[in-house]
Amino acid sequence: MKKSTSSSALLVLLTAAICLGQATRPAWQVDLDKMANVCKLSDEQIKKIKDIEEARAKALAEVDPAFAANALAVHEAAKGNDVELRKKLAQEHTKITQQVREMNKKYDDARSAVLSDEQKGKLADAKDAQQTQYMTKIYTEYFEGTAKECGVSDDHVKSIVAIYIAANKAMEQWRVENAAAFDAWTDAYMQAAYEGDEARMLALLREREKLAAPIMELSDKAQQDSMAVLPPEQRAKVIEHFVLEMFFQSVQMHELTDDQKAKVKDALKPLAAEKDAMVQTTLDKLVEKLFGDILTKEQKAKWLKRSAIRKVEENFTPAKLTDDQKSRIKGDYDTLAADEKTAPDVSSAKDLAGMYKLLSDTVKKLRPQTQARLTDEQKKAMEKAPKSDDEPELRWAGAPKWTW
Numbered sequence: 001m002k003k004s005t006s007s008s009a010l011l012v013l014l015t016a017a018i019c020l021g022q023a024t025r026p027a028w029q030v031d032l033d034k035m036a037n038v039c040k041l042s043d044e045q046i047k048k049i050k051d052i053e054e055a056r057a058k059a060l061a062e063v064d065p066a067f068a069a070n071a072l073a074v075h076e077a078a079k080g081n082d083v084e085l086r087k088k089l090a091q092e093h094t095k096i097t098q099q100v101r102e103m104n105k106k107y108d109d110a111r112s113a114v115l116s117d118e119q120k121g122k123l124a125d126a127k128d129a130q131q132t133q134y135m136t137k138i139y140t141e142y143f144e145g146t147a148k149e150c151g152v153s154d155d156h157v158k159s160i161v162a163i164y165i166a167a168n169k170a171m172e173q174w175r176v177e178n179a180a181a182f183d184a185w186t187d188a189y190m191q192a193a194y195e196g197d198e199a200r201m202l203a204l205l206r207e208r209e210k211l212a213a214p215i216m217e218l219s220d221k222a223q224q225d226s227m228a229v230l231p232p233e234q235r236a237k238v239i240e241h242f243v244l245e246m247f248f249q250s251v252q253m254h255e256l257t258d259d260q261k262a263k264v265k266d267a268l269k270p271l272a273a274e275k276d277a278m279v280q281t282t283l284d285k286l287v288e289k290l291f292g293d294i295l296t297k298e299q300k301a302k303w304l305k306r307s308a309i310r311k312v313e314e315n316f317t318p319a320k321l322t323d324d325q326k327s328r329i330k331g332d333y334d335t336l337a338a339d340e341k342t343a344p345d346v347s348s349a350k351d352l353a354g355m356y357k358l359l360s361d362t363v364k365k366l367r368p369q370t371q372a373r374l375t376d377e378q379k380k381a382m383e384k385a386p387k388s389d390d391e392p393e394l395r396w397a398g399a400p401k402w403t404w
Contacts, residue, residue, distance in 0.1 A: 032046070032049060032050070032053070034126065035049075035123060035126075038122050038123060038126040039115060039119040039122050039123050039126075040119070040122075041115075041119070045114050045115070048114045049111055049114055052107055052110045052111050052114070053107070053111075055107065056103065056104070056107040059103050059107075060100065060103065063096060063099060063100060063103075066096055067096055070089060070092050070093050070096060073089050074086075074089050074093070074194055077089055078196070083195065083196075086194055086195045086196060087191075087194075087195055089194055090190065090191035090192075090194035090195055091191070093190060093191070093194060094187045094190065094191060097186075097187060097190070098187070101183060128169075131169070131172075132165055135161075135164070135165045135168055136161055136165060139160075139161045139164050139165065140157065140158075140161050143157050143160060143161060144157065146238065146241055146242075149237075149241060150234060150237040150238045150241055151234055151237065152230065152234050152238065156229055156230055156234070159226075159229045160226040160229055163222055163225045163226045163229070164222055164226065166222075167218050167219065167221070167222035170218050171215050171218055171219075174214055174215060174218070175215075178211075181211060182211070185204065185207065185208055185211060188204055189201060189204045189205075189208075192204060197318075198317045198318065198320070199317055199318040202317065223278060223279065223280075224278065227239075227277075227278060232273070232275075235277070236269075236272040236273045236277070237272075239272040239277050239278070239279055239282050240268055240269065240272045242279045243268060243272065243279060243282050243283045243286060244264075244265065244268065246279075246283055247264065247268075247283060247286055247287075248261070251290065254290075254295060254299050254302075254303065255299070256294075260294050260295075263293075263294050264286065264289075264290065264294060267286060267289045267293070267294070268282070268286055271285050271286060271289075287352060288351060288352050291349075291351060291352040291355055292350060292351045292352065297346055297347055300346040300349070300355065301337075301344075301346050303355070304344055304346055304355065304358060304359060304362065305333055305337070307359050308333060308344075308359055308362045308363055308366060309329050309330055309333055309366075311359065311363045312329050312363055312366045312367060312370055313326055313329065315363070315367060315370075316370055316371075316374075316378075316382070318381045318382050318384070319374055319378035319379075319381050319382050320378070320381070321370070321378075325370065325373055325374075328369075328370075328373065329366060329369075329370055332366050332369045332370070333362075333366060336362070336365060336366065342365065344358050344361070344362050345358075346358065
């Protein structure tokens with residue numbers, strides 16, 4: 001297992017490539033030569049499919065200049081503040097994108113119409129076999145390194161790989177069935193991006209989380225099923241392996257001492273050995289331990305300052321704060337912390353929930369000063385933007401959601 005890319009990040013990437021509906025053709029797409037062999041295509045069928053693909057290529061080539069011109073216009077418009085022009089270009093982009101989708105559907109349907117029902121069945125089987133082969137290679141390579149470190153048998157690796165292949169196929173099927181909803185979301189997000197509407201972009205990202213909830217359910221089930229395959233001792237070792245990897249990647253900001261790192265490892269062992277332990281829940285519990293028992297007062301104070309400043313900046317995203325306005329938020333925090341009457345007391349926060357309550361209170365104290373510095377134009381932008389929750393999300397800042 002290569003260490004240049006973390007194993008946890010790699011698996012998230014593998015899953016995301018399917019559940020987020022990437023536009024690229026899948027690696028198991030069967031080309032014409034293989035299709036001809038698998039489906040026993042006649043010369044006439046091969047000619048028809050070639051003609052269809054040549055027509056597709058010609059039609060898409062005719063659209064390319066419009067795409068390129070739109071992209072260039074967007075680039076130039078981004079340098080100015082002409083919102084109406086950005087909206088117009090966004091609508092133009094959506095129109096071209098929908099045109100391309102309709103073209104591809106037209107030619108895909110035409111290709112399909114060339115095949116008999118029996119040939120379609122053979123093609124589907126060939127695609128499934130190629131997908132399985134591809135996924136088996138990817139996941140086996142991924143899990144083998146961890147298996148050796150944690151003493152997981154080859155048979156258990158095969159069982160886990162099979163679970164994830166089945167989950168990925170279910171995700172792909174769901175993605176295909178919900179392609180229209182994802183296309184609509186993509187169009188809306190691109191329009192918001194072209195218009196420079198960051199608040200709308202954030203709102204759409206939250207919408208996509210809800211839209212993709214079934215994907216996460218499939219992913220969570222795959223994690224549970226894969227852990228159930230392992231004997232308790234091996235499962236604990238696997239959980240320890242992944243949690244430590246994720247944990248130490250994400251806590252670099254805290255600059256833990258060697259003694260603190262040792263305490264983290266000691267705290268993890270009983271958590272990983274719990275009967276219903278999973279990677280994500282164990283990681284969350286370990287973070288609770290970090291904030292409750294391991295971090296010093298000074299480390300907590302640094303986290304609070306960094307998080308409070310970032311949260312205030314996020315609150316004012318629609319206003320597009322200037323660099324000077326952002327730097328003054330830091331000054332506001334320093335002023336707040338220097339006064340004994342207003343300084344956040346991190347020693348009063350005994351756990352992560354307490355730290356987040358303190359963070360919420362601190363953000364509320366800092367917002368009025370930033371609000372007072374907004375220009376009239378920025379105030380209007382804030383009024384038009386969707387309202388966000390005042391409370392910081394009760395989730396460890398910087399800790400990614402992990403799936404295995």
